[in-house]
Amino acid sequence: MINAKTNRLSEEEIKAILRAADMIIDSGGRTLLAKILKGSREKKVLQLELDMCPAYGYFKKEKLEEIMKKIDWMIDYDFLDIQYSGKLPMIIFTERGWDLESDQYTDELLNEWKEWIKQGKQDPDMSYLKDRNRSMILLLLEKVRESGDQSFIPYLELWEKVDYKKVTEEIRTTINVLTSDEPIDSSIVKERKEYIKKALKGVEPQDILLKCWECGDRFTFTLGEQQFYKMKGLSYPKRCKECRI
Ligand SMILES: [Zn+2]
Structure with missing residues (x-):
């Protein structure tokens, strides 16, 4: 989910990804979402009639991994989020996205x-x-x-x-x-x-400051760390690095 190389998505692209996400919200993950946008003919996609979505095949010329990067950009910019259902990370809307x-x-x-x-x-x-x-x-x-x-x-x-x-x-x-x-x-x-x-502008992701509940110091929780925690379904750390040892 490193977003450094993903260009800002256009409003139309943002809307297309949201429309596709609507088909699988809370029941599918990033890969399935990417497959809808790719226009995949995979059995699961067709069985769920995801090819009926107006955004189906919107990014048909792009590689799946490129589409995944766009989806991660959507997560970074507060349009979509990940929520774990058991061990499976599902796509959900943020308030903005919805x-x-x-x-x-x-x-x-x-x-x-x-x-x-x-x-x-x-x-x-x-x-x-x-x-x-x-x-x-x-x-x-x-x-x-x-x-x-x-x-x-x-x-x-x-x-x-x-x-x-x-x-x-x-x-x-x-x-x-x-x-x-x-x-x-x-x-x-x-x-x-x-x-x-x-x-539609989204929110530029950035490092945030958290307060350690053990020593009371503020510590930086970097963008990269936030992304890692989100993808793993972990809640944000309560303690700074020193206190965690
Ligand atoms: Zn501490």
């Missing part, structure tokens, strides 16, 4: 609805939205309200029939907002866009 992914994923869902409207699709099975991450669903409904687009209403009504009460209440509110002629508050949209832009 904010970005849920933003682009809700856009993807809305674009799909727009596509359905174009095709005249009238009776989609809306149960695919059931049991999804709640914060993501609420964001989706927020965006539906902000769109002011009444042609979404039939899909909302179908969705309302299949989801749980907490969600159906929110769907009802959304339908009411769309049918009323209240102007849309564009400042919230603007704020979210600005937040997304900032979040």
Whole structure:
């Protein structure tokens, strides 16, 4: 995970990696993620239908090890993290990573609805939205309200029939907002866009200072050490080097 040689990823690359990570979050590791981005035809990838991901094969021209470096860059810059499930290191989103992914994923869902409207699709099975991450669903409904687009209403009504009460209440509110002629508050949209832009910058990784609980001294926990500890699933050291001997 030494990031020194990995160039800063572009916003588009960051989004592609997040989109691929969404397919395996908490259930797959760095290698599987790299294989999705590579467009691998491996049995496991196909069995899990990971080739359905829009980011599948995004880095198909690059070597797997190069893709792994990009993933490690994503971990270093606070977009993704590693969490151990037993002995297996799994990829998870950081808060930043999840904010970005849920933003682009809700856009993807809305674009799909727009596509359905174009095709005249009238009776989609809306149960695919059931049991999804709640914060993501609420964001989706927020965006539906902000769109002011009444042609979404039939899909909302179908969705309302299949989801749980907490969600159906929110769907009802959304339908009411769309049918009323209240102007849309564009400042919230603007704020979210600005937040997304900032979040895409990530956080430059650096050495940090920790305090030793035995002697009380501050000691440097280098970037390299942080990466090593993270990959091994270890918690940060509590004591300085001298006290550890
Ligand atoms: Zn000490």
